[in-house]
Amino acid sequence: MSVTAIILAGGRARRMGGIDKGLMPLNNSPLISQVLARLKPQAEAIIINANRELETYKALGYPVFADEIADFAGPLAGIQIGLKHAASEYLLTAACDCPLLPLNLREKLQSALEAQHADIAIATSNGDDHPVIFLCKTSLLASLNDYLEQGGRKVSAWQNSLNHVYVDFSATPDAFTNINTLDDLKLLESRLNHG
Numbered sequence: 001m002s003v004t005a006i007i008l009a010g011g012r013a014r015r016m017g018g019i020d021k022g023l024m025p026l027n028n029s030p031l032i033s034q035v036l037a038r039l040k041p042q043a044e045a046i047i048i049n050a051n052r053e054l055e056t057y058k059a060l061g062y063p064v065f066a067d068e069i070a071d072f073a074g075p076l077a078g079i080q081i082g083l084k085h086a087a088s089e090y091l092l093t094a095a096c097d098c099p100l101l102p103l104n105l106r107e108k109l110q111s112a113l114e115a116q117h118a119d120i121a122i123a124t125s126n127g128d129d130h131p132v133i134f135l136c137k138t139s140l141l142a143s144l145n146d147y148l149e150q151g152g153r154k155v156s157a158w159q160n161s162l163n164h165v166y167v168d169f170s171a172t173p174d175a176f177t178n179i180n181t182l183d184d185l186k187l188l189e190s191r192l193n194h195g
Helices: 031-042 054-058 075-085 105-115 138-149 155-160 182-194
Strands: 003-009 045-050 090-095 120-125 128-137 164-168
Touching: 003 031, 003 075, 031 045, 031 090, 031 105, 045 054, 045 075, 075 090, 075 128, 075 138, 075 155, 090 105, 105 120, 105 128, 105 164, 128 138, 128 155, 138 155
Parallel strands: 003 045, 003 090, 120 164
Antiparallel strands: 090 128, 120 128
16 A cells, blocks of 8 residues: 655644744654654555645745635645645555654554555544544545635534544544644643653
C-alpha cells in the first residue's frame, strides 16, 4: 500500500494571534518539523497544505500547495488538495499542530481500514474523535468535491457519509495533543522538558 501524507497548515491561526501555527517553535523546532519527523517513516511521500508563509514551508523540502477554494475554507480544502496531488492510492492526513503523533499511526489506521474494507479510517482517543487525523483512499476526491460544491465544510459530516471506521489510540493519550494557543504551546513545552 502506497501512502502520501499531507500536513494541514492552511488555517488562519486566529487563536495564535495570526501567527502561523506550523511555524511556532516547540523546543526550538517549528511544530511542523516535529510532525514531519513523526510522519516521515510512515509515508512514501509528504506534501504540505499552507495558505501563508509558502516560501518558509517550501524551505522544509517538501511540495507545498495552497487551497484552491478561496477564503480559508477549512481543513476540507486542504484535504481536497491532498487527494488531488497524492501520487498514491492512500492519503494520511495530520494537522501541523499535533507534534506528538503516534509512530504507529499509519500501521493502526491501515490495519483497521483493510480489516473493515473501509474507505476511511479515523483516529479517536479517550472518547474524542480526531477528524483531521485519518487514512483514506485517494479515490474519495470525487466524493469530497461533490460535498464541497454543495457547501459542505464539516469534516466529520463528510466522513460519516463514507464507509468509515474509527480507530482507538487511547493507549497513547497524548498522541493527539494539539496546540491552539500560545498557552497550550508553553504548557506542552514545560511538560516535555520537566516530565
